[in-house]
Amino acid sequence: MDDNESWPIYAEEYFCSVKAVPIADLSGAAHVPEDKICKSIPQIRITGAEMKVSYLLDHAYVPAIDVCTDNLGIWNSKHRSMTTTTHFIKGPEIGGDNECEYVVRKRTYNHVNARPAGGIRKVVWTLHRSDGAPFRSLLSYHIVEGAEVIKTTHGNAKSSANVYRRTYPSALRRMKELRKTLKPGEILSVMAAEQGAAPGISNTQCLPRNKTQIYVLRKNSTRKLSSEEAARSGTLMEQLFKLSGNVGQVTQLSHTAEENCSKSSYEGSPCDLPLLLSDKQVPTPADCEEAKASESRSPQMSSSDGMTPCEFQAQLVDRLSSVPVEQRKEARERIEHELDLLFAQKIQEPKYRFT
Structure with missing residues (x-):
């Protein structure tokens, strides 16, 4: 950390209540x-x-x-x-x-x-x-x-000089993406060039800590999906995408969405947040076919024009809640993999570059 670098302070105040948040x-x-x-x-x-x-x-x-x-x-x-x-x-x-x-x-x-x-x-x-x-x-x-x-060391490091310092999640995702196409020795210089840093310098959290961090990316964390898994993942994501543009079920689930929006807060793990709203009607394949036919007879509408965010959330959660409990972990992993790819592509855009 550069001792001469500073960040603008918004307020010398600790905001711990939503009523005080600006x-x-x-x-x-x-x-x-x-x-x-x-x-x-x-x-x-x-x-x-x-x-x-x-x-x-x-x-x-x-x-x-x-x-x-x-x-x-x-x-x-x-x-x-x-x-x-x-x-x-x-x-x-x-x-x-x-x-x-x-x-x-x-x-x-x-x-x-x-x-x-x-x-x-x-x-x-x-x-x-x-x-x-x-x-x-x-x-x-x-x-x-x-x-x-109290400073802690990295993993099983024996030297107290190796104080733990987290690498930014966006940098880890980028490392995993580059790991699929580049050799470990090339990733550090590529990411340094993307961030505008000098090659060989890795003292910031937006870059790999060192080459060891890149080498320990195991194959199971960067493995490509099998053709069968990719087909299932593609089908699932395609269904979710179609659901976002499906205007035929908006009226059917609007009452559910209003009830969901009336809940002021949810406490717990963010991973469990999608399961908050799963006690109402679940669209069946027949419903989807009927909605698809109805959509083909009417002018195409975007998801933002056809439904509110809360209505889309209700439909999305109803879709995911139809997955059997024993298969939800696998479904979440497939969705997470797809999102990892999207996030990795997103952070390459100029507006997401660090200054």
């Missing part, structure tokens, strides 16, 4: 000066003094999957992990019965290696617009006086 600034409804917005992940300096500080991040520059990764090492453990709460917001109201304008996800962290215990806390607020895309995030820290992080 939704207007997060959503872009209110103007925020450019010198108040971070275009990269801020690095936190612990000085021993009490600190309450918040940073505003723009996801036009910072991938949303990186927002929870900082320079303070491990936040979670098997005995303590972050909690997630999702709020559906319409204007000034939280958890109203009508269609939500924004979805705000709150992720709360209590540093597992902080001394004293509970002395370092973090809350990450991420606002998703009506189209589901993350727009901005608010990183809020509270560090008590005299708090410190």
Whole structure:
């Protein structure tokens, strides 16, 4: 971390309640000066003094999957992990019965290696617009006086010089994609060139830590799907895509969507969030065929014109809830693989490059 580098502070305040979060600034409804917005992940300096500080991040520059990764090492453990709460917001109201304008996800962290215990806390607020895309995030820290992080080493490293420092998830995904086509020795220089760094320099979290990190990418983490798996995955993703444009079932599930939007929050693992809304009618293959025929007789409509985000969410969850429990893990893995490929392609776009 460069000691001369600094990140603009949005507010010297710790936001831990959704009622205190500046939704207007997060959503872009209110103007925020450019010198108040971070275009990269801020690095936190612990000085021993009490600190309450918040940073505003723009996801036009910072991938949303990186927002929870900082320079303070491990936040979670098997005995303590972050909690997630999702709020559906319409204007000034939280958890109203009508269609939500924004979805705000709150992720709360209590540093597992902080001394004293509970002395370092973090809350990450991420606002998703009506189209589901993350727009901005608010990183809020509270560090008590005299708090410190007990540094841990990487894996089974014997030297305390190898302090654990997370690589950004977007960088890991890019490494996995390059691993399929390039030799391990070539990946570091390619990623350094993509980030605008000098070849051979890997002291930032957006680059591989070293060549060892690339070599340990096992085949099982980068393996290609078999033809049968690819066919099943393609069929599943194709069904989900068609479902997003299926306007024939909107009226049928609108009541379900309104009930789902009325739920103000959900607490638990983000992996279980899709299972929150799975107690209503499940579309059958016959329903899909009927809707497809109806769609062919009517002018084609985009998903954004044909249904609201909450209605699409209801249909998507109903589709996934029809998968038998014993097969849900495999279905999630197939979806995750497809999303990994999409994310890896997305972070190559110029607007996602780090500055």
